[in-house]
């Protein structure tokens with residue numbers, strides 16, 4: 307089934323052949339990235355004044371209507387002494403993730419970087435005295451992982467002219483244009499000037515931003531770093547690639563550059579009592595499902611206030627990495643495969659290879675899939691170093707492959723087909 311392009315808020319540039327844009331080549335090759343939501347909310351970990359606050363952790367200020375003057379005090383306690391950029395980047399690498407996107411400023415307004423236009427940043431307002439984005443930028447350069455910055459361009463519950471805080475501010479008195487001009491643009495300039503080459507800026511929740519304002523942000527990013535990509539959530543159908551909803555996987559193939567941002571449990575920012583961790587096998591199948599439809603998977607971790615990525619996330623990412631170690635060829639740089647809409651099976655493709663991802667292993671030692679293209683000459687298990695050929699019967703409308711009785715990999719066994 308082919309998903310209509312309208313099902314995803316579409317970056318307009320995608321409508322006119324942008325899929326050939328070489329600026330996205332690394333991003334298309336990557337297919338799998340690490341999202342990091344980290345900020346003062348990690349200190350609260352989902353609780354305010356002894357009460358558990360429902361909803362996603364990074365929204366606690368909004369959910370509990372915490373006054374700016376009280377929330378700000380958290381900064382003095384934020385001292386993530388266990389933060390180790392090398393460890394985070396190497397975890398992403400071991401998981402098979404080729405890019406990292408970290409919250410430079412989320413909706414709570416706290417800046418995880420040293421900003422000249424704000425004192426509400428990690429250098430000026432916390433005892434930590436280090437700039438994590440600087441350390442991550444250096445480490446990503448060293449370990450050859452692309453780095454991107456999430457930046458909340460519209461919602462800012464701390465800034466008097468930012469959008470979204472109706473408990474401290476009278477929104478009718480706010481000047482959003484002034485906020486963009488005197489705060490957002492200078493900060494975007496800092497992010498794109500002080501940290502070396504940046505892979506992408508991940509704007510989010512456009513809400514009230516106008517078309518002209520989105521356009522100006524896109525232009526600013528491209529003026530400062532022409533190769534830096536802009537997420538579709540800059541708003542008003544702009545940006546270099548489209549974004550599906552959070553944790554949303556389209557029903558079928560989408561012929562755009564698009565990405566699904568997703569959580570491992572239910573929150574983005576750390577929440578101590580969110581234990582709803584998806585099993586590693588589910589994460590692998592989601593990754594494959596997304597890639598088989600032409601998208602990227604940006605999978606989130608929410609480190610603690612001490613700077614530690616929760617062990618439950620680490621374990622799962624390492625398990626995904628083990629699978630990628632064996633099967634990465636069927637993911638990196640692939641496109642949506644020719645077989646779509648099959649139950650229990652997904653399909654990716656690259657050059658002259660078609661990868662069948664079998665989630666539900668057939669009984670009886672034979673796998674039959676619809677096939678009307680040029681006959682399949684060779685089939686083998688991607689995990690088989692010897693590439694022992696599996697016998698293949700081309701039936702005109704389908705192909706039948708003789709397979710082991712038991713699934714070699716109960717999560718996803720990849721069969722390579724060559725015509």
Ligand code: FHN
Pocket residue numbers: 362364365510511552567574
């Ligand atoms: O409001 C944010 C949310 O906190 C989180 O950052 C996600 C990630 O995609 N984006 C927004 C909701 O869509």
